[in-house]
Structure formats: C-alpha cells, structure tokens
Amino acid sequence: MKTSKLWKTLTPSQRRTWSAWAKDNTVLLADGRVRRVSGRKAMTVVVGNRAVAGEAANPAVVPAAANWLDGALSLRESGPFTEGIGYVGFRADVDIPAGTKWFVWATQPVDDAESNPARRLRFVKCMALDAMEGEDTTPNLGPDYAAVNGSWDDPDGNPEWPTPHYVWFRLHQYANGQLSPGRMLRSQIVEEL
Numbered sequence: 735m736k737t738s739k740l741w742k743t744l745t746p747s748q749r750r751t752w753s754a755w756a757k758d759n760t761v762l763l764a765d766g767r768v769r770r771v772s773g774r775k776a777m778t779v780v781v782g783n784r785a786v787a788g789e790a791a792n793p794a795v796v797p798a799a800a801n802w803l804d805g806a807l808s809l810r811e812s813g814p815f816t817e818g819i820g821y822v823g824f825r826a827d828v829d830i831p832a833g834t835k836w837f838v839w840a841t842q843p844v845d846d847a848e849s850n851p852a853r854r855l856r857f858v859k860c861m862a863l864d865a866m867e868g869e870d871t872t873p874n875l876g877p878d879y880a881a882v883n884g885s886w887d888d889p890d891g892n893p894e895w896p897t898p899h900y901v902w903f904r905l906h907q908y909a910n911g912q913l914s915p916g917r918m919l920r921s922q923i924v925e926e927l
Contacts, residue, residue: 740781740793741774748794752777755796762913766852780911787835787860787908800909806830807905809921812871814886814901816893817926822879823872832865835908842883843899843923851902856882886923894925
C-alpha cells in the first residue's frame, strides 16, 4: 500500500496522535528542507524513512523521543582516497552503539568555489553500523557512492586532481523513522593518506 494511502487506515485517535506529534517535531522533506508539516505528511515521511532503513512501516506508531549522538562521525583521515579501489568512510569520534543507523547523502566532486553544496546532494544509503569505539572507521562506502555519483577520480580517470576537489556529505542519525538534525561534512579528494 502506498504510504500516502496509509492515513486512511488509521483510526481518528491515531490521526490525532500524528497531528499532535507533527506540531512538536520537524521532518526532512525530499527537497532537503526540514519543516513542521501536517500529521498526514509527517506520517508519510516517517513511514518512508522506516522503509529505507529496512524496518516495518507501521503507520500506527509515532516515533518516540530520540537521544541523538552529537558529532559522532567525521571525515577525519577517512577519505575520499583514490588509491587502489578507493575508500571513503567515516571515523567514529565517540563510541557508537551497535545497530545505530545513519542516512548518508553526498555530492559529486566539486571545486572550492561551490557555494551551495546542499543542492547537489544525492541520497547514497542508510548505513547500519556495528558497535564502534572512538577512532574506528566505518566500512567503505565507495561502491555505494559510485553507484549514485560516479567515480571521484578526475574526469580523465587520474587518481590525483590537478586542482583541489571535494566531496560534501550530509549525515542524519536515524531512529524509528526520525532523522536527527543534519550535519554537513566536506573532505578533499586525495590519492592516499
């Protein structure tokens, strides 16, 4: 069933619960804006997020309050590297419990003149992590990145760009259909560390 039609399956009490939740919570819309929306739209976004995260899309359950990890992941010494098969990932800056999920967006390579990277972001994946300790790195997201944005090698296929180029990422922690406030990260494309 389409998520937009799920609203009709809810009881009046469940609809009121969604409407109350939507008054106090924002959702990330497909165009990248974070806004308060109607209960129906909030339910649609949350159920859609659950589906992307591989969870049951139960429209009757509004998300519980979440405790977000602040500054948990960075790009510090974690890519994008072009050496070999290439690598891009994230480094844990705090301990991260098992089962934590992140929605990841990224741009194609851009130069330093890019003034609005958010408009170039494309959804890459929902990344589920095993428990991580500070300094651990995530598995390589290179194949996922390449499937969406292509290679981060220069246009001639060289691993070293003649001028500095960067990849911008936006991360949102995921919990029961909700996404944390987004965090933009940028890293220069280099051949190796």
